[in-house]
Amino acid sequence: MRLGPIYLFFALLIVASGWLLLDQESPESLILGEWEEVAWKYEKLDHGDMMGFDIDKLQKQEICKNIIIHEAETWRFNPDGTLSFLDENEIKENLKWNIKGRGHILELHHKNNIVEDYQVVEVTEDELVVQFNSDLQVRGIVKMTFKRIPKKQYAQKI
Amino acid sequence: MLRKYSNYRSFSDNLKLGALTAFSAGMVNVISVIVFFAFTSNVTGHYAILAQEIAKGNWYQGAIVLIWIFLFFAGNFTSNCLIIHNNTPTGRYMAHAIPVFLEMACLMFVGIYLxxxxxxxxxETEFLVAALLFAMGLQNGLTASISNSKVKTTHLTGLTTDLGVVFSMFTKKEFRNDKKLIQKTQLLLGIMFSYMGGGIVSGLLYYRVGNATFIVIGLVLGVVLLYDYSKLQVTRFVQRRRSSFQRRYSLYDKKA
Incomplete structure (x- = not known):
């Protein structure tokens, strides 16, 4: 059995992985900046045939009231590891954030030692999608979608 | 546990090695999930995640997972290399002990760094998960290699398959009293319960002693190392006594 090509294949895979790590932006740096909430959605429900529906403002308020989650409209991820929740340009809360796993878990540390974990479904230049579990009224996964606020626009807003 | 190789190993050797190393693997896996949100004692899930990340076009995450899988592979490779290149009766214990030493070093490094x-x-998270996967690869390579693949302690997919097969064999009367099958079942159950036990202990310990849990894992591995070392010392002591007695006896014979 010729082992050369097999060794070469594995070596190339590892080199390619290393190159990708250097070339691609990590979720930790992609998430930096200001993000505006654009949608809350139940993605998966455990009854009926429903696979997803939008959450209105009242439902959102109820979810926020019963679990430790905030009602901010804008999330600002700072490079120093702090996260500011803004509502109509006013800072509602400052907390610590970090990304764990392979970049798929967003951990938020509140000042009262409460930790929230969100699953990062997608983070790109323009969009951030996170999920958290909710068992209020209907059990399911709540998907939050954010849109990046361009730097200039954000400065103008302030 | 570590002195004997392949078919020279008894059921008791495999049971002790399997139970202790599975306990440590369970501890490592649970603590890594708590701290890093990543499994480190098994790679089946990582293969599925790798495929998923590639399909989604998440190249950075895919590359990380691929490197993690490679580190587990590298641990197995290193472990078996150390064993097969030092397979002499005198150096066997050391050859089998070095992977455990390396594993302990990796775990201590992660604990101290944390x-x-x-x-x-x-x-940092990615790097520390890689170190834990390498450590688990070392352990799995060692146990599988020296026990002729009878003991695999870091993942339970194969073990659950074997248990299913063994219990189905027991549905036939002629296999119920088969000593080999009974011992195999005891070994598999021993590994399964130890792995579970390790996981539970680790989960409970972490919330009380934090990162010192890694020291406890190191102590469990220390038992594996010291048990055989003490046995070796006793054997050497008995051999020395026996040879000095034989020398004296032969001198007495000559005088007589």
Whole structure:
């Protein structure tokens, strides 16, 4: 059995992985900046045939009231590891954030030692999608979608 | 546990090695999930995640997972290399002990780093998960290699398959009293319960002693190392006594 090509294949895979790590932006740096909430959605429900529906403002308020989650409209991820929740340009809360796993878990540390974990479904230049579990009224996964606020626009807003 | 090789190993050797190493693997896996949100004792899930990340076009995450899988592979490779290149009766214990030493070193490094230097950045998380996967690869390579693949302690997919097969064999009367099958079942159940036990202990310990849990894992591995070392010392002591007695006896014979 010729082992050369097999060794070469594995070596190339590892080199390619290393190159990708250097070339691609990590979720930790992609998430930096200001993000505006654009949608809350139940993605998966455990009854009926429903696979997803939008959450209105009242439902959102109820979810926020019963679990430790905030009602901010804008999330600002700072490079120093702090996260500011803004509502109509006013800072509602400052907390610590970090990304764990392979970049798929967003951990938020509140000042009262409460930790929230969100699953990062997608983070790109323009969009951030996170999920958290909710068992209020209907059990399911709540998907939050954010849109990046361009730097200039954000400065103008302030 | 570590002195004997392949078919020279008894059921008791495999049971002790399997139970202790599975206990440590369970502990490592649970603590890594708590701290890093990543499994480190098994790679089946990582293969599925790798495929998923590639399909989604998440190249950075895919590359990380691929490197993690490679580190597990490298651990197995290193372990078996150390064993097969030092397979002499005199160096066998050392050859089998070095992978455990390396594993302990990796675990201690992760524990110390977490305690004193960890800033919870993604780079650090990725690196520390890689170190734990390498450690688990070392352990799995060692146990599988020296026990002729009878003991595999870091993942339970194969073990659950074997248990299913063995219990189905017991549905036939002629296999119920088969000593080999009964011992195999005891070994598999021993590994399964130890792995579970390790996981539960680790989960409970972490919330009480934090990163010192890694020291406890190191102590469990220390038992594996010291048990055989003490046995070796006793054997050497008995051999020395026996040879000095034989020398004296032969001198007495000559005088007589």
């Amino acid at each position: 305690q004193y230097f960890y800033t919870e950045s993604l780079k």
